[in-house]
Amino acid sequence: MQILRQFRACEPSITEARQGEEKTKKKQIASAAPWLRETSDAGLSHEDLARFARQLAVPGFGAHAQARVRDAKVLVVGAGGLGSPVIGLLAAAGVGRLGVVDGDDVELSNLHRQLLHSEAEVGARKAESAARAVKRINSGVKVDVYPFYLSARNVMQLVAEVDLVIEATDSLASKYFVNDACRFAGKPVILAAAQGVEGQVALYAPHGPCYRCMFPQPPPRSHRTTCQEDGVLGPVPYMVGSLQALLALQYLGADPATRQEVFGKFLHMFDGAPEHLGMRRVKLPENRRKICALCSPTAPTIQSLRDSASFANDFELFATCNVVTAGAVPGEGKVATLSWDKLQGLDPKRVLLVDVREARFREMLRFEGSHNIFVDALVADKGEQARILECVRKQVATCGGRRVDVVAFCNRGNDSKIAARFLDTFLKEENCSVAHVPGGMASYLD
Amino acid sequence: MGDAADSGAAAGGGPARGGKRTVTVKVLYFARSREVSGRALETWRLEEGATTKDLEEKLVHKYEGLKELTGVCAWAVNEEYVDDSQVLADGDEVAIIPPISGG
Numbered sequence: 001m002q003i004l005r006q007f008r009a010c011e012p013s014i015t016e017a018r019q020g021e022e023k024t025k026k027k028q029i030a031s032a033a034p035w036l037r038e039t040s041d042a043g044l045s046h047e048d049l050a051r052f053a054r055q056l057a058v059p060g061f062g063a064h065a066q067a068r069v070r071d072a073k074v075l076v077v078g079a080g081g082l083g084s085p086v087i088g089l090l091a092a093a094g095v096g097r098l099g100v101v102d103g104d105d106v107e108l109s110n111l112h113r114q115l116l117h118s119e120a121e122v123g124a125r126k127a128e129s130a131a132r133a134v135k136r137i138n139s140g141v142k143v144d145v146y147p148f149y150l151s152a153r154n155v156m157q158l159v160a161e162v163d164l165v166i167e168a169t170d171s172l173a174s175k176y177f178v179n180d181a182c183r184f185a186g187k188p189v190i191l192a193a194a195q196g197v198e199g200q201v202a203l204y205a206p207h208g209p210c211y212r213c214m215f216p217q218p219p220p221r222s223h224r225t226t227c228q229e230d231g232v233l234g235p236v237p238y239m240v241g242s243l244q245a246l247l248a249l250q251y252l253g254a255d256p257a258t259r260q261e262v263f264g265k266f267l268h269m270f271d272g273a274p275e276h277l278g279m280r281r282v283k284l285p286e287n288r289r290k291i292c293a294l295c296s297p298t299a300p301t302i303q304s305l306r307d308s309a310s311f312a313n314d315f316e317l318f319a320t321c322n323v324v325t326a327g328a329v330p331g332e333g334k335v336a337t338l339s340w341d342k343l344q345g346l347d348p349k350r351v352l353l354v355d356v357r358e359a360r361f362r363e364m365l366r367f368e369g370s371h372n373i374f375v376d377a378l379v380a381d382k383g384e385q386a387r388i389l390e391c392v393r394k395q396v397a398t399c400g401g402r403r404v405d406v407v408a409f410c411n412r413g414n415d416s417k418i419a420a421r422f423l424d425t426f427l428k429e430e431n432c433s434v435a436h437v438p439g440g441m442a443s444y445l446d
Numbered sequence: 447m448g449d450a451a452d453s454g455a456a457a458g459g460g461p462a463r464g465g466k467r468t469v470t471v472k473v474l475y476f477a478r479s480r481e482v483s484g485r486a487l488e489t490w491r492l493e494e495g496a497t498t499k500d501l502e503e504k505l506v507h508k509y510e511g512l513k514e515l516t517g518v519c520a521w522a523v524n525e526e527y528v529d530d531s532q533v534l535a536d537g538d539e540v541a542i543i544p545p546i547s548g549g
């Protein structure tokens with residue numbers, strides 16, 4: 001056993017030595033023998049041939065495809081769940097130049113699915129962490145690091161420089177924005193999303209239909225989720241991001257003259273529910289659609305990046321929270337806030353803590369004395385409203401008629417704000433003050 | 447979730463009460479539409495000549511939560527994107543695909 005370990009330890013140096021020997025031997029032969037003069041039509045080096053041997057051997061993906069991939073520049077927007085497989089696989093496959101755009105920092109909650117980052121990178125800029133990972137995987141790849149978010153000011157410059165754009169963020173607003181920018185710049189874009197156990201991916205070519213042609217309108221606020229912590233199982237974005245990387249390699253590797261025939265034809269859907277596990281695809285419309293805000297030949301409402309940015313901005317405002325607005329959601333009144341620290345110092349008899357998260361989040365961590373009511377039910381359900389009213393009155397009675405602090409909290413502080421706004425109006429006749437905790441459970445755990 | 451037959455479903459096309467012919471289609475729900483309807487798959491019987499628009503009205507009537515959602519979804523029949531005037535044929539497979547975010 002001991003011997004074996006020793007042997008293994010010195011193995012690399014033996015291999016290295018042999019490689020060195022062979023190289024010099026080969027060079028001598030080549031220079032000495034004119035009939036062994038090398039030429040590679042695609043201009044691949046010996047190292048390329050060794051490193052990419054297994055993908056060069058794939059029928060339909062040969063030396064010329066590899067050379068096109070090597071000469072390609074790709075911009076990846078988002079270095080998270082989708083971006084990890086995209087960036088990792090494209091670097092490994094030898095894409096010549098990768099631009100990585102991401103304004104976020106690496107968080108602990110990213111690590112369950114974002115394998116490009118590690119524990120040591122928590123707190124680091126995501127784009128920089130991704131660039132370090134690329135260098136570890138393939139030091140030959142040139143990486144351009146853009147540790148900021150895309151905006152109308154910077155997007156055209158970044159997009160103009162590349163052959164292909166990959167949208168790999170978790171934001172729907174970003175998908176519309178990047179779609180539009182690529183259209184204005186005449187660049188192909190591979191857009192994807194992964195949510196729960198489902199995913200979608202499609203390549204939109206400059207002359208075919210675009211993302212807006214498929215999805216002319218974003219879903220209304222009531223059908224979007226953000227605040228309630230969309231869940232996602234790590235393998236799902238990995239699956240979908242891998243498909244983005246696959247499409248990218250095949251697109252870049254293909255003869256430019258034939259690309260148009262093959263790519264930009266389908267939306268691919270991954271369904272990861274155990275009883276439906278598999279892929280489906282949908283044929284995109286043959287042409288750009290007349291009703292598309294971008295492609296419409298007669299009345300495009302999005303004519304410039306500015307239109308596109310304001311569309312994305314409007315929409316992101318709404319995306320900050322998801323509440324079914326069945327009941328009356330009070331206006332934009334100011335809501336009092338209370339930090340966890342301050343909350344700790346209050347008289348326990350005079351505090352009513354209201355947990356407005358969905359019940360499933362309480363399985364993870366909860367406070368024993370809280371009144372639990374999901375925000376949607378609070379604003380819509382008369383029975384629940386009566387219940388909390390009774391609860392507040394009981395608390396006031398318990399503390400001898402003194403003023404009670406009603407404090408709402410949720411996962412991130414968005415739902416609790418809506419709950420507090422509602423309670424402020426609903427409880428205005430009661431002897432209490434209403435506040436919410438900014439940052440919610442995320443800040444509590446921080 | 448699963449293969450749940452709707453009350454209006456039948457094994458196939460054919461004459462219905464009153465002599466009107468019907469078609470039977472399979473509806474596939476994805477993402478949010480799956481969450482709202484609580485199912486991934488459903489069989490619907492429609493009058494012959496019914497369009498995707500007609501089906502949409504029926505779906506929203508049955509699942510109130512789909513209101514405001516079906517309009518932003520991509521609709522596909524037999525794996526091809528269609529608009530809302532597509533006439534449905536017996537045996538068609540209709541997919542309702544909301545845009546998803548996340549990653």
Ligand SMILES: [Zn+2]
Binds near residue numbers: 209210212214288294
């Ligand atoms: Zn379009």
